[in-house]
Amino acid sequence: MRALPYERRRELPLTKPPVPPEKPATRPQVRDARTTKSRILAAAKKEFAKKGLGGARVDEIAEKAQANKRMIYHYFGSKEALFQAVLEEAYVDIRSAEQKLDLDGLEPKAALERLVRFTWDYYLKNPEFITLVNSENLHRAKHLKKSEIVKVYSRRFVAMVSAILDRGVAAGVFRADIDPVQLNITIAAIGYYYLTNRFTGSIVFETDLMAKEALEQRLNFNIDTVLRLVLRP
Amino acid sequence: MRALPYERRRELPLTKPPVPPEKPATRPQVRDARTTKSRILAAAKKEFAKKGLGGARVDEIAEKAQANKRMIYHYFGSKEALFQAVLEEAYVDIRSAEQKLDLDGLEPKAALERLVRFTWDYYLKNPEFITLVNSENLHRAKHLKKSEIVKVYSRRFVAMVSAILDRGVAAGVFRADIDPVQLNITIAAIGYYYLTNRFTGSIVFETDLMAKEALEQRLNFNIDTVLRLVLRP
DNA sequence: ACAATAAGTAACCGTATAGTTAAACCACCC
DNA sequence: GGGTGGTTTAACTATACGGTTACTTATTGT
Numbered sequence: 001m002r003a004l005p006y007e008r009r010r011e012l013p014l015t016k017p018p019v020p021p022e023k024p025a026t027r028p029q030v031r032d033a034r035t036t037k038s039r040i041l042a043a044a045k046k047e048f049a050k051k052g053l054g055g056a057r058v059d060e061i062a063e064k065a066q067a068n069k070r071m072i073y074h075y076f077g078s079k080e081a082l083f084q085a086v087l088e089e090a091y092v093d094i095r096s097a098e099q100k101l102d103l104d105g106l107e108p109k110a111a112l113e114r115l116v117r118f119t120w121d122y123y124l125k126n127p128e129f130i131t132l133v134n135s136e137n138l139h140r141a142k143h144l145k146k147s148e149i150v151k152v153y154s155r156r157f158v159a160m161v162s163a164i165l166d167r168g169v170a171a172g173v174f175r176a177d178i179d180p181v182q183l184n185i186t187i188a189a190i191g192y193y194y195l196t197n198r199f200t201g202s203i204v205f206e207t208d209l210m211a212k213e214a215l216e217q218r219l220n221f222n223i224d225t226v227l228r229l230v231l232r233p
Numbered sequence: 234m235r236a237l238p239y240e241r242r243r244e245l246p247l248t249k250p251p252v253p254p255e256k257p258a259t260r261p262q263v264r265d266a267r268t269t270k271s272r273i274l275a276a277a278k279k280e281f282a283k284k285g286l287g288g289a290r291v292d293e294i295a296e297k298a299q300a301n302k303r304m305i306y307h308y309f310g311s312k313e314a315l316f317q318a319v320l321e322e323a324y325v326d327i328r329s330a331e332q333k334l335d336l337d338g339l340e341p342k343a344a345l346e347r348l349v350r351f352t353w354d355y356y357l358k359n360p361e362f363i364t365l366v367n368s369e370n371l372h373r374a375k376h377l378k379k380s381e382i383v384k385v386y387s388r389r390f391v392a393m394v395s396a397i398l399d400r401g402v403a404a405g406v407f408r409a410d411i412d413p414v415q416l417n418i419t420i421a422a423i424g425y426y427y428l429t430n431r432f433t434g435s436i437v438f439e440t441d442l443m444a445k446e447a448l449e450q451r452l453n454f455n456i457d458t459v460l461r462l463v464l465r466p
Numbered sequence: 467a468c469a470a471t472a473a474g475t476a477a478c479c480g481t482a483t484a485g486t487t488a489a490a491c492c493a494c495c496c
Numbered sequence: 497g498g499g500t501g502g503t504t505t506a507a508c509t510a511t512a513c514g515g516t517t518a519c520t521t522a523t524t525g526t
Contacts, residue, residue, distance in 0.1 A: 036503080052371055055287030058484060068505055070486085079484065133433055134367050138285055141432030154437040181438050182454045189426030194418055197425075199374030200366055204387040205414045221415045228461045269473080291514060301475055303516080312514065 037075045039065040044072075045086045049128030052135040053083050084143040087136055088150060090129050094122060095153035103160060108168030109231070115161070116226050120191040120219050130196045158184065165230075174230050183230065190222045270308045273298040277305075278319045282361030285368040286316050317376040320369055321383060323362050327355060328386035336393060341401030342464070348394070349459050353424040353452050363429045391417065398463075407463050416463065423455045 043065035047056040058079050062069040076082040101118055103111040123130055136144055144150055161180050168174030194201065198209045208214060276298035280289040291312050295302040309315040334351055336344040356363055369377055377383060394413050401407030427434065431442045441447060 052285055052287055054285055055371075057482085059482085068503095069484090070506090071504070073485065074503080131371065133430060134371070137430050137432045138288075138364065138367070141436055144433055144436050151436065151439070154439070158438065179450070179454070181440065182451065184438070185427055185434065185451075186423055186454070186458060189422045190419055192430075193422030193426050197366060197370050199370045200377050201418065203374055203377050203384065205391065205417070206384070206388070207414065217412070218415065218418075221412070221419070225419060225458065225462050229458050233466065290512085292512085301473095302514090303476090304474070306515065307473080 036065075036067050036071055040067055040072055040075060040082070041085060041089065043067075044082050045090070045128055045132070048083055048086055048135065049131040052131070053080070053139060080143065083135075084146065087132055087143055088147050090126075090132050091144070091147070091150045092153060094126070094129060095150075095157050097122060098157055098160065103164055108164050108171055109173055109227070111164045112168070112226060112230060113223055115164070116187055116191075116223050117219065119187055120222060123191050123195050124215070127195065130192060134196060168230070173232060175232050178230055183226075186229070187222075187226060190225060191218075194218055269298075269300050269304060273300055273305055273308060273315070274318060274322065276300075277315050278323070278361055278365075281316055281319055281368065282364040285364070286313070286372060313376065316368075317379065320365055320376055321380050323359075323365050324377070324380070324383045325386060327359070327362060328383075328390050330355060331390055331393065336397055341397055341404055342406055342460070344397045345401070345459060345463060346456055348397070349420055349424075349456050350452065352420055353455060356424050356428050357448070360428065363425060367429060401463070406465060408465050411463055416459075419462070420455075420459060423458060424451075427451055 040061065044056070044061045047061045047064065050056075056079075058072060059069060061082075062072055065071075072079075072082060076085060098115075098118065101114060103115060106114060158180060161184050165174060165178055165180050165183065169176050194209065202209045209218075273294065277289075277294045280294045280297065283289070289312075291302060291305060294315075295305055298305075305312075305315060309318055331348075331351065334347060336348060339347060391413060394417050398407060398411055398413050398416065402409050427442065435442045442451075
């Protein structure tokens with residue numbers, strides 16, 4: 001039930017407001033579509049990562065982006081579409097970083113170790129990635145399903161690990177019956193689980209899982225786990 | 234600012250409402266504190282698991298529990314306190330089930346395999362546990378921190394796995410330098426990650442991770458991973 | 467038998483939420 | 497130098513939210 005005419009609103013400031021009290025001072029550029037859009041995306045990433053899709057507030061994203069809320073709807077259409085954009089960017093970022101590792105230029109064993117190390121470091125330095133993925137899985141991946149670009153990048157990623165595995169088998173250093181998908185999942189799992197559950201984990205195991213030595217110990221343990229799994233006895 | 238006197242409300246039905254249209258018919262017992270409370274707890278578990286703490290709605294929990302919303306506040310005090318009760322119960326449940334495995338009565342290797350198998354099966358059959366833990370970690374474990382009972386159960390759990398490890402080392406079948414905490418985390422990780430990320434994972438790897446054969450393959454892979462990690466070469 | 471108490475209800479409150487509206491602003495082209 | 501069209505704004509809407517109030521009804525101890 002739309003009740004009141006909209007004209008009424010603009011009647012109010014008959015006398016102009018005394019003085020535009022002071023400009024927010026931050027955000028030097030005016031009228032820059034590109035940077036506004038990317039400020040929104042960055043703020044949204046932070047908020048969605050911290051509170052999840054359901055917990056994040058559009059108003060707060062707008063405020064942190066130093067943009068008007070209307071801009072979010074202008075550039076992205078809806079809260080969910082914004083979430084999808086954030087998620088897509090997060091996936092493209094990690095997959096791109098993986099491609100830059102130049103694993104083809106390394107011995108199979110060294111390449112594998114490097115991948116385990118990279119995965120761990122990436123999760124550690126980009127904790128938003130983990131939280132975003134968790135949130136997306138809570139929603140049964142309905143946003144990722146729509147993303148064609150993520151599928152393209154994923155394919156390249158799986159191929160990359162398969163190639164290492166093949167080279168290792170050919171060189172006689174890796175076992176022949178390792179499934180690349182299972183290996184990929186395991187490499188991610190042993191880092192991801194530790195970090196995403198670092199809060200409950202620290203309570204259950206009565207130790208600070210984020211202490212420097214604890215993190216080092218975990219990385220070494222993970223490398224050991226993967227190599228024992230893959231290397232020929 | 235509480236404005237209106239509450240009397241006004243009861244004035245309204247001067248003529249009694251024609252007929253109490255019909256009782257909801259479900260919920261046979263009247264005035265049973267215990268079952269009402271547990272219905273609320275069960276409904277809350279489902280809702281929190283499906284939507285997370287932020288996404289779950291108190292009204293909906295009340296409705297699904299066939300209870301009045303006021304009862305939730307009567308028995309639990311607040312939405313967060315309700316969440317804490319749900320979480321506590323979930324942890325006590327899994328830790329209790331683990332204690333019933335009678336791992337002390339098995340050979341070390343068999344005990345370890347049984348634990349990996351149990352962990353996997355438990356996650357598979359109780360997917361709410363995973364989602365609740367994820368939600369709690371999004372909130373930096375602020376609810377679990379307050380739970381003394383969970384700490385007691387956790388200690389017993391770690392001790393149980395340490396005992397297996399010790400027996401295995403004494404029997405000469407396990408490597409001596411395995412950290413029980415790292416092992417615990419890894420056993421959980423390789424199952425947990427696969428299942429919590431089954432939606433995004435099915436897209437990234439372009440395969441149905443929840444297909445029967447896929448699940449079997451994963452369990453076998455996980456047992457293999459743990460045994461290769463722990464067994465003496 | 468009955469008062470005290472525990473269990474239960476529906477209507478309500480103040481606030482916050484995602485999303486919308488009409489208008490103003492500004493850079494650029496002609 | 498005035499239109500044109502993308503960019504930005506504050507004010508607004510309908511609804512949903514967690515939590516509370518005033519009040520009713522069943523159960524229980526004496």
